[in-house]
Amino acid sequence: MSTKSKSTPMKRKALFQRRAFICCFLGFPIINFLVFYVYVNLDSFLMAFQRPLLGAGYNATRFTTENFSRIKDLLSVSNDGILIQALKNTLVMYVAGIIIGLPISILMSYFVYKKILGYKVFRSVTYLPNIITSSALVVLFKNQIGPGGVLNMVMDKMGMKYLDPITKAPSAFNTILFYCLSFGFGVNMILLNSAMLSVNDEMTEAAQIDGCNWFQELIYIILPSIWPTVSTIIVLSTAGILGTTGPILAFTKGTTGTMTLSFYIYQLVSGVGTGNNDLYLASAIGLLMTLVSFPITLIVRRVVYGKEQD
Amino acid sequence: MRSLKTIIKQRKSTSQKIVFTLAFILFSIYTLYVLSFFVFAIVCALKQDNDTYMMDKIAVKLFSVSKPNFKNFTEAFDQLQVVLQGFSFWKLTWNSLWRTITSAVLSVMTSAMVCYILVFYKSKFTKMIYFVGLFVAILPLYGSLGASYRLMENLGLINNPLNMIVSISLYGGYFFYMYSFFKTLSWQYAEAAFLDGAGHFKTFTRVMFPMALPSVSALFIMTFINGWNDYESTLLYMNEYPNLSYAVYAYSENQKYVANMPGLFAGVIITMLPALILYLCFQNTIMEKVHLGGLKG
Numbered sequence: 230m231s232t233k234s235k236s237t238p239m240k241r242k243a244l245f246q247r248r249a250f251i252c253c254f255l256g257f258p259i260i261n262f263l264v265f266y267v268y269v270n271l272d273s274f275l276m277a278f279q280r281p282l283l284g285a286g287y288n289a290t291r292f293t294t295e296n297f298s299r300i301k302d303l304l305s306v307s308n309d310g311i312l313i314q315a316l317k318n319t320l321v322m323y324v325a326g327i328i329i330g331l332p333i334s335i336l337m338s339y340f341v342y343k344k345i346l347g348y349k350v351f352r353s354v355t356y357l358p359n360i361i362t363s364s365a366l367v368v369l370f371k372n373q374i375g376p377g378g379v380l381n382m383v384m385d386k387m388g389m390k391y392l393d394p395i396t397k398a399p400s401a402f403n404t405i406l407f408y409c410l411s412f413g414f415g416v417n418m419i420l421l422n423s424a425m426l427s428v429n430d431e432m433t434e435a436a437q438i439d440g441c442n443w444f445q446e447l448i449y450i451i452l453p454s455i456w457p458t459v460s461t462i463i464v465l466s467t468a469g470i471l472g473t474t475g476p477i478l479a480f481t482k483g484t485t486g487t488m489t490l491s492f493y494i495y496q497l498v499s500g501v502g503t504g505n506n507d508l509y510l511a512s513a514i515g516l517l518m519t520l521v522s523f524p525i526t527l528i529v530r531r532v533v534y535g536k537e538q539d
Numbered sequence: 540m541r542s543l544k545t546i547i548k549q550r551k552s553t554s555q556k557i558v559f560t561l562a563f564i565l566f567s568i569y570t571l572y573v574l575s576f577f578v579f580a581i582v583c584a585l586k587q588d589n590d591t592y593m594m595d596k597i598a599v600k601l602f603s604v605s606k607p608n609f610k611n612f613t614e615a616f617d618q619l620q621v622v623l624q625g626f627s628f629w630k631l632t633w634n635s636l637w638r639t640i641t642s643a644v645l646s647v648m649t650s651a652m653v654c655y656i657l658v659f660y661k662s663k664f665t666k667m668i669y670f671v672g673l674f675v676a677i678l679p680l681y682g683s684l685g686a687s688y689r690l691m692e693n694l695g696l697i698n699n700p701l702n703m704i705v706s707i708s709l710y711g712g713y714f715f716y717m718y719s720f721f722k723t724l725s726w727q728y729a730e731a732a733f734l735d736g737a738g739h740f741k742t743f744t745r746v747m748f749p750m751a752l753p754s755v756s757a758l759f760i761m762t763f764i765n766g767w768n769d770y771e772s773t774l775l776y777m778n779e780y781p782n783l784s785y786a787v788y789a790y791s792e793n794q795k796y797v798a799n800m801p802g803l804f805a806g807v808i809i810t811m812l813p814a815l816i817l818y819l820c821f822q823n824t825i826m827e828k829v830h831l832g833g834l835k836g
Binding site: 251268354373422499511515519 | 558597656668683739787807825827
């Protein structure tokens with residue numbers, strides 16, 4: 230009885246200390262999340278159905294579906310279908326990243342994992358574009374492929390007519406796509422390589438003794454072992470499917486057929502390249518993007534995680 | 540008796556050797572491709588003047604340099620000041636430094652503290668927070684940039700250093716990377732510390748966090764580099780506190796009117812240097828300490 234009466238206050242104190250510690254570590258981040266994520270997204274939802282009330286003061290709004298009529302206009306051919314172009318470009322960027330970028334990253338990681346000659350240099354160089362600001366890298370890239378650059382030089386030597394690819398559609402978007410793909414292996418390669426390093430060596434050695442070639446080892450041993458990382462990369466990429474923007478701001482500001490959805494929203498908020506901003510239209514477009522991406526993400530998640538998810 | 544490695548080595552077929560040689564060649568071509576941009580920047584930055592640059596451009600000889608002019612680098616400093624009126628190179632560097640370091644420290648430390656609780660202090664509440672995190676990561680909501688801008692504006696956080704509080708984010712700072720790292724740490728060290736009389740806070744700061752430091756450092760460096768390179772959010776929220784990346788963007792935009800291409804390339808190189816040096820110093824930490832597991836609910 231006396232033991233119980235002594236231990237209870239101690240336990241209470243320990244419980245209090247534990248809870249105080251948890252609150253101390255989680256308190257501010259949770260408040261931050263409620264303000265800058267929950268409130269912002271709820272407000273964004275409401276803004277999709279609002280327009281500014283002119284002459285009624287700053288931030289005065291009225292509820293309307295006008296934003297969606299504007300979106301309908303933006304989808305029409307008379308407005309050059311800027312949103313259709315943005316949607317198409319965004320999806321192309323995502324698909325290229327998954328179909329081309331990810332397999333190449335897996336192969337690169339595999340050869341680095343197998344310690345190919347010079348693998349440390351290759352690994353460092355592959356990540357190098359990620360540490361350079363895209364505003365600087367784009368300047369270098371644009372000048373390399375621009376008049377007088379390497380592309381010009383090579384085409385001249387081959388006797389082909391040179392035209393700056395960034396000045397016209399569709400080559401401008403294809404160039405940006407090439408830029409994104411060729412400089413985008415770094416992060417995935419680090420993650421995949423790190424996952425490969427945690428694969429049990431005994432498994433790969435046993436497979437090699439059984440006569441497994443490099444391709445069989447990659448497909449039947451390595452890939453299943455690193456699948457949690459691969460699937461996470463795919464799911465996270467899909468979750469951001471419509472948020473893929475690319476370095477459009479530094480390249481073209483969305484001109485010459487290079488608009489992406491995410492950059493269009495950025496442009497509507499910042500007014501860069503147009504001089505006008507429209508926060509309400511940006512929210513309405515964002516709402517539609519969420520509605521489109523929601524089922525796609527669920528399907529992809531289901532496919533990559535399979536039945537285990539259930 | 541032959542060792543296991545000898546047996547494996549002998550079994551390597553010719554086709555395998557061909558594939559690895561091919562991979563080596565492709566890797567080498569890719570390396571040359573990436574490095575060519577840096578060589579190109581250096582060569583163009585050393586051109587005598589803009590006229591030489593233009594003549595070489597017309598003659599398609601941009602990759603050659605006869606008389607290197609190192610003055611372009613000092614001129615780049617002055618030109619940055621002209622483009623961003625009133626902001627000297629050192630002011631821009633200072634803005635880059637304080638903004639990046641503050642944001643990276645807040646973001647990564649918050650992420651480490653949140654993940655520590657979620658991994659080691661399991662309860663229904665912490666599990667719920669993790670599941671909300673999964674939901675947020677897997678099903679992001681688009682278009683909140685407008686609402687976010689309006690909120691920041693209403694709170695007076697546009698062009699205000701206090702907007703760094705946004706970095707104290709529940710699911711920021713490479714949340715899932717951090718979470719997957721903390722899962723690999725053993726709780727037994729903390730239990731031993733508790734037995735020695737340490738409290739929760741002391742156990743975190745003196746025992747668990749130092750063990751997490753290599754991975755936390757890697758994520759800090761990645762966050763730092765991302766922050767250093769960010770110019771889009773500067774344009775949106777902090778254009779009165781421009782950083783070096785923004786300066787390069789503004790400079791390249793301005794080149795359409797004030798042409799001094801060698802100066803621009805010199806400016807580009809100067810901007811790249813800090814992140815490049817940091818990367819070269821800590822590349823092994825980044826390469827070996829960052830990992831991401833599955834994302835299952």
